[in-house]
Amino acid sequence: MARTKLIFGNWKMNNTLAQAEVFCKEAESISALAEKKGVEAGVAPTYLSLAYVASHKAGLNVYAEEVHYADHGAFTGNVSVGMVKEAGATGSLVGHSERRAYEKETDFDCNLRIKALLKAGMGAMYCVGETQKEFDQGWTKDIIESQISTGLLGVSEKDLGLVTIAYEPVWSIGTGKNASEAIAEDICGYIRSLIEKKYSEAAANKIRILYGGSVKPINIHGYLAQEDVDGALVGGASLTSDSFKELIENI
Numbered sequence: 560m561a562r563t564k565l566i567f568g569n570w571k572m573n574n575t576l577a578q579a580e581v582f583c584k585e586a587e588s589i590s591a592l593a594e595k596k597g598v599e600a601g602v603a604p605t606y607l608s609l610a611y612v613a614s615h616k617a618g619l620n621v622y623a624e625e626v627h628y629a630d631h632g633a634f635t636g637n638v639s640v641g642m643v644k645e646a647g648a649t650g651s652l653v654g655h656s657e658r659r660a661y662e663k664e665t666d667f668d669c670n671l672r673i674k675a676l677l678k679a680g681m682g683a684m685y686c687v688g689e690t691q692k693e694f695d696q697g698w699t700k701d702i703i704e705s706q707i708s709t710g711l712l713g714v715s716e717k718d719l720g721l722v723t724i725a726y727e728p729v730w731s732i733g734t735g736k737n738a739s740e741a742i743a744e745d746i747c748g749y750i751r752s753l754i755e756k757k758y759s760e761a762a763a764n765k766i767r768i769l770y771g772g773s774v775k776p777i778n779i780h781g782y783l784a785q786e787d788v789d790g791a792l793v794g795g796a797s798l799t800s801d802s803f804k805e806l807i808e809n810i
């Protein structure tokens with residue numbers, strides 16, 4: 560079964576509502592281009608533009624960048640799964656390395672968030688990846704294994720259908736220091752083997768595993784040509800409709 564490639568934009572703390580409105584004027588043409596290329600496209604805007612983007616998405620997938628695991632309660636500054644669902648998102652990123660680094664999110668926190676999303680029938684894009692130091696020490700696969708096994712604790716094979724994995728080596732994010740295509744393929748393939756071991760061959764063949772980290776229009780094709788790389792999670796190059804279209808054009 561062929562997996563449809565997915566190009567996903569993580570806007571991080573970029574794009575005001577006004578800028579999101581400008582982007583959305585091109586949502587239809589981005590979707591049309593994605594369809595022509597036989598790929599899927601999506602974006603994760605900030606909470607403040609989530610509802611707007613979700614109601615002008617014209618076929619794009621729209622995820623939140625983050626959710627809390629509790630339904631509601633005394634969690635100042637946080638947003639629940641139900642709230643992003645009501646705003647029109649169909650899923651959320653979980654465990655982005657910036658959340659792990661600046662907000663001290665652990666693999667266990669990620670697990671709670673993933674389970675809260677799945678319980679609501681929402682998608683979870685689980686981000687994993689090693690730091691520069693871990694890479695230098697040759698620990699990448701050990702780190703990934705523990706992120707995957709803890710993050711997916713208690714997730715059933717049926718629910719795994721709502722999960723996407725994004726491999727984002729921390730040292731390649733926003734640095735222009737891309738992981739080579741060979742590294743991306745090696746680690747995405749390794750993640751698939753972990754899924755096969757934990758679940759089944761069918762689950763491993765079905766799950767989408769993306770690469771992220773300094774993906775640009777000029778290098779996206781090489782990543783997507785890899786067997787086990789099912790798409791890209793893109794930061795900087797996903798912010799404008801022109802650049803987003805260029806990403807898809809170059810596949």
Ligand code: 13P
Pocket residue numbers: 569655727731732733734735771772773774792793794795796
């Ligand atoms: P850049 O594409 O800006 O390196 O960001 C990658 C990323 O963190 C996407 O989640």
